[in-house]
Amino acid sequence: MGILRPRINVLDEDHKIKIFNEAKDILENLGIFLGNKDAKELLKSEGVNHEGSRYYIPSDLVDRCLKTVPNEIKLFDREGKEHITLVNDNVHYDPGSAAILYLDENTGTIRNAFEKDFVRFSKVVEHLEYIEAQSTAIVYQDVPAQAQDWHRLYIALSNCYKPVVTGTFRKESFPIMKELLLSCRLSEDELARKPLAIFDACPSPPLKWSDLTSQSVIDAAKSMIPSEFVSMPLAGASAPISLIGSITQHAAECLAGVVIGQLAKTGAPLIWGGSPAILDMKQGTTPMGAIETMMINLGDVEIGKFLKMPTHAYMSLSDSKVPDAQAGFEGGMGALLAGLAGINMVSGPGMLDFESTQCIEKLIIDNEIIGMVKRLLRGVEDHGTPFASDILKDYNEKEELLSHPTTLKLFRKELFITGPVIDRLSRDAWKENGSKSARKRAKEQATKLAKKNSLKPIDDTLSKELESITSKNL
């Protein structure tokens, strides 16, 4: 590792404590709205007061539940091999989830997605080195409505070995999704020990845990499957306009999730995550590429780290409709800030248009951006003294250092070797190669990667089992 790990902070200790305490006050005095019977029962069994659906969670219960949340989550691939660990400042990225539209790179049109689009998408994700987890990124129209959540998990598992960030749209889907996951493991116990998927659970700000969201956390907790809270307070609309107010509300919503999860199963793996945004005061839209949206994310994550929980955020997205300059700089800024903040799981690569569109060209460009971010995070390394003088002595003889042994030994480590999406050709070579833009190069790369053989092809028996679970439930 480098001499220093480059990082960014937006809160000091004093303010983290204030935010945490106020969030607990909110739960105790304003309460949280619960839409789910099982969650209500869990709280009632702890003697939590309520008025109708509003539950007033006491601070000591929050503190108790925080004590049993694991501070680390290891994720394993489809075959059960350890893949990534969500802990400390480890940074991992997955494609933004559940886009309802797809930017078809061959026609340039934004359209409804089909199953074949997601198959292709998953195959490409498998080959993107810096996108370490996959997600059920695209909601497609050519399966029955009741299968639109779980069917994506089937496609994801069938086409890519990486762990999956997923989620339910209906309570009834959880058992099917668990069955799909179980088919990749020998037993429930093994699935608990070697988690393969994270389930997103999205509270409804302000201060509401819906029936579906609560149920998802409870079901996942019981199976020791990690849940990721994706609260989306909208500063100035469903959350205070101040960034700090929005961060505080988000903390309250997540703390409620911690209580639900830990009451469902002590020690259940939970991730402090979110997808907050500001409200664009002119258009009324929810810009994910806004700098203030990113600042709220950074603050949210600092509270999660303060509580020693694994963290998540929706960053590395853009509100542009196409992979243009705006998509590049918003996506790049988000990916970079997320890396500097040490967010354990960053969802967003590939996403455009307020989380509504997935775009394979942007995903491929984001992969390069993330490669650069990961290089930055390794920092400036100390390879031993003298740093330069011995090497410079050798310069005189050959008048170049390219063939110097230290160059060969270190250049692949010191330098991020870019993929074909980044243009570093001479102007002439660039012209001879067709004067292509980054988007064009990404498109060509997509075609190439989609055709490439799988890095870890799925075992036939497993493939058939996934298929049979799918056809049984369709």
Add this chain to the structure above:
Amino acid sequence: MAQEQFYGEISDAIVNLDKEKAIELANRAVTENLNLLEVIEKGFGDGIRRIGDLWEEGEFFLPELMLGGRIMQESMNILLPSLKESETSASRGVIVIATIEGDIHSIGKTIVGTMLSANGFDVYDLGADVPAEKIIETAVEKNADVIGVSALLTTTMFGQKKIIDILEERGIRDNFKVIIGGAPVTREWTEECNADGFAGSAIEAVKLVKHLLNK
């Protein structure tokens, strides 16, 4: 067959950037009195061509290209004296190469020189910031086939044209192929100053020189 295997070993040593092995094999070729022309062409030459291919495929980068070239040069230093004894020239041609005066950027020129040398050409690398007259003088003296002139700056690239102008004035333009290179150099500029060719990379430069000399 045993010989083919030996050539394969040499070629692999170059591709693996294994300097010790390459030098050991070069020495063995000399002591065992092998056909050194074949050793160079089928062993070392094959290795350096494979390195070029790997570079073009994106597997190898400049440090590997250069180190391969350097190992090749050192191996040739062992082989060439013995070749002269048998009065056979292994040289594909003589090249005088330099970065033009006013320009101190030498790295591109050095890479090209090294790769040409690794590919069997006799290369006289005059360094950087070299006056046009000095380059021409050396080319005449060494009876060069090719003059290579590098420039990185748009302000110094005119020096490339100056060389050709002087050659034409002296009526010796046709004695040499003149190739130019460097970041600002384009095909248009090559035509404008009546040069014989330009290349965007060291590997292209080797191909260009081979093409110009029909090697």
